[in-house]
Amino acid sequence: MKKKVYHWQPELSTAIIYWSCTFGILFFSLILTLEHTRPYLISNIVLGIFFFFALLGCNRYFMIDDEYLIVHALLPVRRKKITLSTIEMIRVGPKCIEIKSSEFKEGSQMFIMTKKNKTAFLESIKEKPLFTATVIDDPDLTISKHY
Template sequence: MIKIFGKVRYHWQPELTWFIIYWSITMIPIFIGLSLLYERTKIPNSVFFLFAVFIILLSLGFHRYFLIPGDGTLKVISLNPFKPSKIIISEIKKIEVTKSTVTFILSNGKERIFYMRKWPKKYFLDDLALQPDFTGEVELTDHLTKLDYFESYRKDKKALTKS
Protein backbone atom coordinates (compact mmCIF):
# COMPACT_ATOMS: atom_id res chain seq x y z
CA MET A 1 0.00 0.00 0.00
CA ILE A 2 1.54 3.24 -1.16
CA LYS A 3 0.02 6.70 -1.28
CA ILE A 4 1.14 8.57 -4.42
CA PHE A 5 -0.40 11.88 -5.54
CA GLY A 6 -3.28 11.46 -3.11
CA LYS A 7 -4.26 8.01 -4.43
CA VAL A 8 -3.79 4.90 -2.33
CA ARG A 9 -2.37 1.96 -4.26
CA TYR A 10 -2.71 -1.58 -2.97
CA HIS A 11 -0.04 -3.74 -4.62
CA TRP A 12 -0.69 -7.34 -5.66
CA GLN A 13 0.95 -10.15 -7.62
CA PRO A 14 -0.70 -12.59 -10.06
CA GLU A 15 -1.37 -16.26 -9.43
CA LEU A 16 1.62 -18.23 -8.25
CA THR A 17 2.29 -19.95 -11.58
CA TRP A 18 2.31 -16.66 -13.52
CA PHE A 19 4.35 -15.08 -10.73
CA ILE A 20 7.10 -17.69 -11.04
CA ILE A 21 7.09 -17.64 -14.84
CA TYR A 22 7.24 -13.84 -15.08
CA TRP A 23 10.00 -13.35 -12.51
CA SER A 24 12.03 -16.19 -14.04
CA ILE A 25 11.83 -14.50 -17.44
CA THR A 26 12.75 -11.20 -15.80
CA MET A 27 15.96 -12.65 -14.35
CA ILE A 28 17.14 -14.23 -17.63
CA PRO A 29 18.59 -11.03 -19.20
CA ILE A 30 20.63 -10.13 -16.14
CA PHE A 31 22.17 -13.61 -15.93
CA ILE A 32 22.97 -13.67 -19.66
CA GLY A 33 24.55 -10.23 -19.31
CA LEU A 34 26.62 -11.35 -16.34
CA SER A 35 27.80 -14.45 -18.22
CA LEU A 36 28.83 -12.24 -21.18
CA LEU A 37 30.80 -10.06 -18.78
CA TYR A 38 32.52 -13.13 -17.39
CA GLU A 39 33.59 -14.32 -20.86
CA ARG A 40 35.10 -11.05 -22.09
CA THR A 41 37.70 -8.62 -20.78
CA LYS A 42 35.85 -5.55 -22.03
CA ILE A 43 32.17 -4.74 -21.54
CA PRO A 44 30.18 -5.53 -24.71
CA ASN A 45 27.25 -3.30 -25.72
CA SER A 46 24.84 -6.22 -25.45
CA VAL A 47 25.32 -6.20 -21.67
CA PHE A 48 23.88 -2.68 -21.49
CA PHE A 49 20.95 -3.74 -23.67
CA LEU A 50 20.26 -6.81 -21.50
CA PHE A 51 20.51 -4.71 -18.34
CA ALA A 52 17.98 -2.23 -19.82
CA VAL A 53 15.61 -5.13 -20.64
CA PHE A 54 15.98 -6.36 -17.06
CA ILE A 55 15.17 -2.91 -15.63
CA ILE A 56 12.10 -2.57 -17.89
CA LEU A 57 10.78 -6.02 -16.93
CA LEU A 58 11.48 -5.31 -13.27
CA SER A 59 9.56 -2.03 -13.34
CA LEU A 60 6.64 -3.64 -15.19
CA GLY A 61 6.60 -6.45 -12.62
CA PHE A 62 6.03 -4.00 -9.80
CA HIS A 63 3.39 -2.09 -11.78
CA ARG A 64 0.48 -4.11 -10.37
CA TYR A 65 -1.93 -2.48 -7.97
CA PHE A 66 -5.56 -1.78 -7.11
CA LEU A 67 -7.14 1.68 -7.07
CA ILE A 68 -10.51 2.50 -5.53
CA PRO A 69 -11.44 5.82 -7.13
CA GLY A 70 -14.83 6.10 -5.41
CA ASP A 71 -17.02 5.89 -8.51
CA GLY A 72 -18.23 2.35 -7.83
CA THR A 73 -15.39 0.61 -9.64
CA LEU A 74 -12.21 -1.14 -8.63
CA LYS A 75 -9.36 -0.48 -11.06
CA VAL A 76 -6.94 -3.37 -11.49
CA ILE A 77 -3.70 -2.01 -12.90
CA SER A 78 -1.45 -4.72 -14.32
CA LEU A 79 1.39 -5.28 -16.80
CA ASN A 80 -0.39 -3.43 -19.58
CA PRO A 81 -0.15 0.18 -18.38
CA PHE A 82 -2.35 1.44 -21.22
CA LYS A 83 -5.41 -0.70 -20.47
CA PRO A 84 -6.39 -1.01 -16.83
CA SER A 85 -9.22 -3.43 -16.18
CA LYS A 86 -12.15 -2.51 -13.99
CA ILE A 87 -14.31 -4.54 -11.66
CA ILE A 88 -17.66 -3.05 -10.73
CA ILE A 89 -17.81 -3.18 -6.94
CA SER A 90 -21.53 -3.96 -6.86
CA GLU A 91 -20.90 -7.12 -8.97
CA ILE A 92 -18.58 -8.63 -6.35
CA LYS A 93 -20.61 -11.39 -4.74
CA LYS A 94 -17.96 -12.78 -2.42
CA ILE A 95 -14.34 -12.20 -1.44
CA GLU A 96 -12.42 -15.19 -0.12
CA VAL A 97 -9.36 -14.25 1.90
CA THR A 98 -6.55 -16.64 2.79
CA LYS A 99 -3.17 -15.93 4.28
CA SER A 100 -1.66 -14.99 0.92
CA THR A 101 -4.53 -14.54 -1.54
CA VAL A 102 -7.63 -12.50 -2.22
CA THR A 103 -10.17 -14.16 -4.52
CA PHE A 104 -12.98 -12.12 -6.05
CA ILE A 105 -16.06 -14.17 -6.97
CA LEU A 106 -18.21 -12.06 -9.27
CA SER A 107 -21.95 -12.33 -9.80
CA ASN A 108 -21.43 -13.82 -13.28
CA GLY A 109 -19.46 -16.74 -11.75
CA LYS A 110 -15.95 -15.63 -12.70
CA GLU A 111 -13.15 -15.82 -10.16
CA ARG A 112 -10.05 -13.64 -10.03
CA ILE A 113 -7.18 -14.54 -7.71
CA PHE A 114 -4.60 -12.01 -6.52
CA TYR A 115 -1.67 -12.53 -4.14
CA MET A 116 -1.17 -9.79 -1.56
CA ARG A 117 0.90 -9.25 1.54
CA LYS A 118 -0.74 -9.11 4.96
CA TRP A 119 -1.06 -5.39 5.76
CA PRO A 120 -1.87 -4.02 2.29
CA LYS A 121 -4.54 -6.73 2.10
CA LYS A 122 -6.05 -5.68 5.42
CA TYR A 123 -6.25 -2.00 4.47
CA PHE A 124 -7.51 -2.88 0.99
CA LEU A 125 -10.34 -5.04 2.37
CA ASP A 126 -11.26 -2.40 4.93
CA ASP A 127 -11.38 0.29 2.26
CA LEU A 128 -13.36 -1.94 -0.12
CA ALA A 129 -15.87 -3.00 2.55
CA LEU A 130 -16.57 0.63 3.43
CA GLN A 131 -17.53 1.48 -0.15
CA PRO A 132 -21.30 2.10 -0.40
CA ASP A 133 -21.60 -0.05 -3.56
CA PHE A 134 -20.12 -3.15 -1.93
CA THR A 135 -22.90 -5.60 -1.07
CA GLY A 136 -20.95 -8.86 -1.10
CA GLU A 137 -19.52 -10.85 1.74
CA VAL A 138 -15.95 -11.38 2.90
CA GLU A 139 -15.06 -14.92 3.94
CA LEU A 140 -11.86 -15.61 5.86
CA THR A 141 -10.62 -19.11 5.05
CA ASP A 142 -7.36 -20.44 6.38
CA HIS A 143 -7.86 -24.23 6.37
CA LEU A 144 -6.95 -24.34 10.08
CA THR A 145 -3.29 -23.51 9.57
CA LYS A 146 -2.73 -20.21 11.38
CA LEU A 147 -5.80 -18.85 13.10
CA ASP A 148 -3.97 -15.95 14.77
CA TYR A 149 -3.38 -14.29 11.38
CA PHE A 150 -7.07 -13.52 10.99
CA GLU A 151 -7.48 -11.88 14.37
CA SER A 152 -6.46 -8.58 12.77
CA TYR A 153 -9.59 -8.73 10.57
CA ARG A 154 -12.00 -9.21 13.45
CA LYS A 155 -11.58 -5.65 14.72
CA ASP A 156 -13.74 -2.77 13.52
CA LYS A 157 -13.26 -1.74 9.91
CA LYS A 158 -11.49 1.50 9.32
CA ALA A 159 -10.22 2.89 6.08
CA LEU A 160 -6.80 4.41 5.65
CA THR A 161 -6.80 8.08 6.64
CA LYS A 162 -7.10 10.31 3.62
CA SER A 163 -5.09 13.28 4.84
Protein backbone atom coordinates in the same frame (compact mmCIF):
# COMPACT_ATOMS: atom_id res chain seq x y z
CA MET B 1 -5.63 13.81 -3.54
CA LYS B 2 -3.43 10.91 -4.59
CA LYS B 3 -5.20 7.57 -4.96
CA LYS B 4 -3.94 4.70 -2.84
CA VAL B 5 -2.70 1.67 -4.77
CA TYR B 6 -2.54 -1.91 -3.48
CA HIS B 7 0.06 -4.05 -5.24
CA TRP B 8 -0.61 -7.68 -6.18
CA GLN B 9 0.90 -10.52 -8.17
CA PRO B 10 -1.00 -13.00 -10.34
CA GLU B 11 -1.64 -16.59 -9.32
CA LEU B 12 1.40 -18.67 -8.50
CA SER B 13 2.11 -20.39 -11.84
CA THR B 14 1.92 -17.14 -13.82
CA ALA B 15 4.10 -15.31 -11.29
CA ILE B 16 6.74 -18.04 -11.34
CA ILE B 17 6.91 -18.05 -15.14
CA TYR B 18 7.11 -14.25 -15.40
CA TRP B 19 9.76 -13.75 -12.72
CA SER B 20 11.81 -16.73 -13.93
CA CYS B 21 12.00 -15.25 -17.43
CA THR B 22 12.80 -11.82 -15.99
CA PHE B 23 15.67 -13.11 -13.86
CA GLY B 24 16.85 -15.20 -16.81
CA ILE B 25 17.44 -11.90 -18.61
CA LEU B 26 19.49 -10.68 -15.62
CA PHE B 27 21.64 -13.80 -15.60
CA PHE B 28 22.16 -13.52 -19.36
CA SER B 29 23.36 -9.96 -18.84
CA LEU B 30 25.74 -11.09 -16.10
CA ILE B 31 27.12 -13.84 -18.35
CA LEU B 32 27.74 -11.27 -21.11
CA THR B 33 29.51 -9.04 -18.56
CA LEU B 34 31.81 -11.89 -17.49
CA GLU B 35 32.82 -12.51 -21.11
CA HIS B 36 34.60 -9.14 -21.26
CA THR B 37 36.96 -7.44 -18.83
CA ARG B 38 35.64 -3.94 -19.47
CA PRO B 39 32.14 -2.42 -19.60
CA TYR B 40 30.33 -3.89 -22.55
CA LEU B 41 27.49 -2.15 -24.40
CA ILE B 42 25.44 -5.25 -25.17
CA SER B 43 25.48 -6.49 -21.55
CA ASN B 44 24.39 -3.04 -20.37
CA ILE B 45 21.52 -3.02 -22.89
CA VAL B 46 20.40 -6.47 -21.71
CA LEU B 47 20.65 -5.26 -18.09
CA GLY B 48 18.44 -2.30 -19.03
CA ILE B 49 15.91 -4.74 -20.52
CA PHE B 50 15.94 -6.65 -17.20
CA PHE B 51 15.19 -3.47 -15.23
CA PHE B 52 12.38 -2.63 -17.65
CA PHE B 53 10.71 -6.02 -17.14
CA ALA B 54 11.28 -5.89 -13.36
CA LEU B 55 9.54 -2.50 -13.14
CA LEU B 56 6.80 -3.74 -15.44
CA GLY B 57 6.25 -6.79 -13.21
CA CYS B 58 5.81 -4.59 -10.15
CA ASN B 59 3.24 -2.45 -11.98
CA ARG B 60 0.23 -4.59 -10.99
CA TYR B 61 -2.09 -2.91 -8.53
CA PHE B 62 -5.66 -2.20 -7.40
CA MET B 63 -7.18 1.25 -7.15
CA ILE B 64 -10.50 1.75 -5.40
CA ASP B 65 -12.75 4.45 -6.78
CA ASP B 66 -16.19 5.43 -5.43
CA GLU B 67 -17.94 3.07 -7.86
CA TYR B 68 -15.19 0.88 -9.31
CA LEU B 69 -12.38 -1.44 -8.42
CA ILE B 70 -9.69 -0.82 -11.01
CA VAL B 71 -7.48 -3.88 -11.56
CA HIS B 72 -4.33 -2.57 -13.23
CA ALA B 73 -2.51 -5.47 -14.88
CA LEU B 74 0.64 -5.88 -16.94
CA LEU B 75 -1.09 -5.94 -20.33
CA PRO B 76 -3.58 -3.19 -21.21
CA VAL B 77 -5.96 -5.87 -22.53
CA ARG B 78 -6.14 -7.48 -19.06
CA ARG B 79 -6.88 -4.25 -17.18
CA LYS B 80 -10.39 -4.20 -15.77
CA LYS B 81 -12.76 -1.71 -14.23
CA ILE B 82 -15.12 -3.71 -12.02
CA THR B 83 -18.21 -2.16 -10.50
CA LEU B 84 -18.13 -2.59 -6.73
CA SER B 85 -21.76 -3.74 -6.65
CA THR B 86 -20.99 -6.71 -8.97
CA ILE B 87 -18.44 -8.19 -6.56
CA GLU B 88 -20.20 -11.15 -4.98
CA MET B 89 -17.58 -12.42 -2.57
CA ILE B 90 -13.98 -11.94 -1.48
CA ARG B 91 -12.21 -14.96 0.00
CA VAL B 92 -9.17 -14.07 2.06
CA GLY B 93 -6.38 -16.59 2.49
CA PRO B 94 -3.08 -16.35 4.35
CA LYS B 95 -1.16 -15.08 1.29
CA CYS B 96 -3.82 -14.27 -1.30
CA ILE B 97 -7.34 -13.12 -2.00
CA GLU B 98 -9.88 -14.39 -4.49
CA ILE B 99 -12.42 -11.93 -5.86
CA LYS B 100 -15.59 -13.42 -7.30
CA SER B 101 -17.43 -11.19 -9.76
CA SER B 102 -19.49 -11.67 -12.90
CA GLU B 103 -17.23 -9.17 -14.68
CA PHE B 104 -14.26 -11.58 -14.63
CA LYS B 105 -14.06 -13.92 -17.60
CA GLU B 106 -13.70 -17.01 -15.39
CA GLY B 107 -16.07 -15.78 -12.67
CA SER B 108 -13.30 -15.23 -10.14
CA GLN B 109 -9.67 -14.26 -10.03
CA MET B 110 -6.85 -14.96 -7.58
CA PHE B 111 -4.39 -12.29 -6.45
CA ILE B 112 -1.27 -12.78 -4.32
CA MET B 113 -0.76 -9.92 -1.87
CA THR B 114 1.39 -9.17 1.13
CA LYS B 115 -0.34 -9.17 4.50
CA LYS B 116 0.01 -5.39 4.85
CA ASN B 117 -1.43 -4.67 1.37
CA LYS B 118 -4.20 -7.22 1.85
CA THR B 119 -5.32 -5.70 5.18
CA ALA B 120 -5.22 -2.13 3.85
CA PHE B 121 -7.10 -3.14 0.69
CA LEU B 122 -9.88 -4.88 2.63
CA GLU B 123 -10.28 -1.98 5.06
CA SER B 124 -10.46 0.49 2.19
CA ILE B 125 -12.96 -1.49 0.11
CA LYS B 126 -15.25 -2.12 3.10
CA GLU B 127 -15.61 1.65 3.59
CA LYS B 128 -17.22 2.11 0.16
CA PRO B 129 -21.04 2.33 0.27
CA LEU B 130 -21.53 0.40 -3.01
CA PHE B 131 -19.53 -2.58 -1.74
CA THR B 132 -22.04 -5.15 -0.49
CA ALA B 133 -20.10 -8.39 -0.97
CA THR B 134 -19.29 -10.82 1.78
CA VAL B 135 -15.70 -11.13 2.92
CA ILE B 136 -14.84 -14.67 3.98
CA ASP B 137 -11.69 -15.52 5.88
CA ASP B 138 -10.55 -18.89 4.48
CA PRO B 139 -7.26 -20.17 5.98
CA ASP B 140 -7.29 -23.10 3.51
CA LEU B 141 -7.15 -20.84 0.43
CA THR B 142 -3.88 -21.52 -1.38
CA ILE B 143 -2.01 -19.26 -3.78
CA SER B 144 -2.64 -21.47 -6.80
CA LYS B 145 -5.88 -22.22 -8.60
CA HIS B 146 -7.28 -25.74 -8.44
CA TYR B 147 -9.26 -26.98 -11.40
